[in-house]
Amino acid sequence: MRPTVYMNPAKLEPSRSGLEMGLVVYRLCMASLFAFYLLVFHVWGKRSIGTELIALVALYLAYAAVWIAVVRLPLLRLKTRMRTAIFLDQTLLAFALWLDGELIAPIFWAPIAVSLGCGLIGGTFYAKAASAYAAALLTIAFSTSPFWQSLPLIAAGIILATVLLPWHAALLAEHIARGRKDIQRRAAAFELASKTDSLTGVLNRAGFLAALEEQAEKCRQGQAAAVLMLLDLDGFKAVNDAGGHAGGDAVLRAVTRCLQQSLRASDKVARIGGDEFGIIACNISDAGDAEWLAAKLLQAIEGIRVEGSPDVRVTASIGIHPLSAISLDALLETTDRLMYEAKRAGKNQFRSSFDQRVSGALMA
Numbered sequence: 001m002r003p004t005v006y007m008n009p010a011k012l013e014p015s016r017s018g019l020e021m022g023l024v025v026y027r028l029c030m031a032s033l034f035a036f037y038l039l040v041f042h043v044w045g046k047r048s049i050g051t052e053l054i055a056l057v058a059l060y061l062a063y064a065a066v067w068i069a070v071v072r073l074p075l076l077r078l079k080t081r082m083r084t085a086i087f088l089d090q091t092l093l094a095f096a097l098w099l100d101g102e103l104i105a106p107i108f109w110a111p112i113a114v115s116l117g118c119g120l121i122g123g124t125f126y127a128k129a130a131s132a133y134a135a136a137l138l139t140i141a142f143s144t145s146p147f148w149q150s151l152p153l154i155a156a157g158i159i160l161a162t163v164l165l166p167w168h169a170a171l172l173a174e175h176i177a178r179g180r181k182d183i184q185r186r187a188a189a190f191e192l193a194s195k196t197d198s199l200t201g202v203l204n205r206a207g208f209l210a211a212l213e214e215q216a217e218k219c220r221q222g223q224a225a226a227v228l229m230l231l232d233l234d235g236f237k238a239v240n241d242a243g244g245h246a247g248g249d250a251v252l253r254a255v256t257r258c259l260q261q262s263l264r265a266s267d268k269v270a271r272i273g274g275d276e277f278g279i280i281a282c283n284i285s286d287a288g289d290a291e292w293l294a295a296k297l298l299q300a301i302e303g304i305r306v307e308g309s310p311d312v313r314v315t316a317s318i319g320i321h322p323l324s325a326i327s328l329d330a331l332l333e334t335t336d337r338l339m340y341e342a343k344r345a346g347k348n349q350f351r352s353s354f355d356q357r358v359s360g361a362l363m364a
């Protein structure tokens, strides 16, 4: 199904009720102005106005006034309101043009305005439907009215304008909407690429910092507890030297897969530097759980076997810090320091700031 395109290029989601109410008031104002025009014409123009036309204008004014309540309450569903308004507007206008072409000719553009208004409120479908309906009615009205029969080219021009202008506006609006969608899609793809590590497919540093900020905010609001882990591979330079850069890349990808498989889907994994990974482990609030998870990760990484390089062994050092009220910079700095403490203490271990406890041993 094709998406509805609104004929308002300035806004993605225009306030339909606001637009509809605006057009309802506009209809009432125009109808009142037209009634005044007839009065002026009658008094100064010394031209008699037929009772049918007076009745028709009174009917239109009543409809315009009642429609304010219909829209404000609202008494009908939008679809029904749209269809009823199109029917009443276009029928009454075409009838008026048929009844007294000479008097009504100055507002030959009113059916076009109705179609454009329908497009603004309900989308291009309604603009096209309203203009097609108006053109059909005008064709009947003009071909059966002596006044319009005497002006066949003008009548044909009015009918053409009634169809072509709203359709042209609808096509333009659809074109603009397609262009805007395309720009939004590209912007989303660009944003995703700017936050993704091309080697491993997980978040990069920028993406990780954004995710960390978001999670820290949730923690501040007491919605969730989480811990930050910074994990750096031990002696990765030697892995690179032995297996070449491509071999090193394969290890980085294997570590990423291993971390993803060891963590929950709600947790976040990122490669935030050459051989450094960031992890946000959610729903962890005590030292025991955090340290159990860190030990599990160390064990999983130790078990990694890289295809084509069976001798390669990988270990890592981890710093752990709960996401607390401290600033992100301080959080990252402290966790990084803990990770380097683990390295200095002999690698393949973690250090946690929960209670400044040091773990030098892997989970048994």
Ligand SMILES: Nc1nc2c(ncn2[C@@H]2O[C@H](COP(=O)(O)OP(=O)(O)OP(=O)(O)O)[C@@H](O)[C@H]2O)c(=O)[nH]1
Residues within 6 Å of the ligand: 199, 232, 233, 234, 235, 236, 237, 238, 240, 244, 245, 246, 247, 248, 249, 252, 273, 274, 275, 343
């Ligand atoms: N294959 C590969 N290697 C990388 C990439 N980015 C950084 N490196 C390498 O990763 C290594 C990181 O080394 P360091 O973390 O400084 O040191 P280390 O050998 O891991 O030693 P410790 O961290 O002290 O345990 C360097 O040799 C970098 O050249 C990458 O995208 N792919």
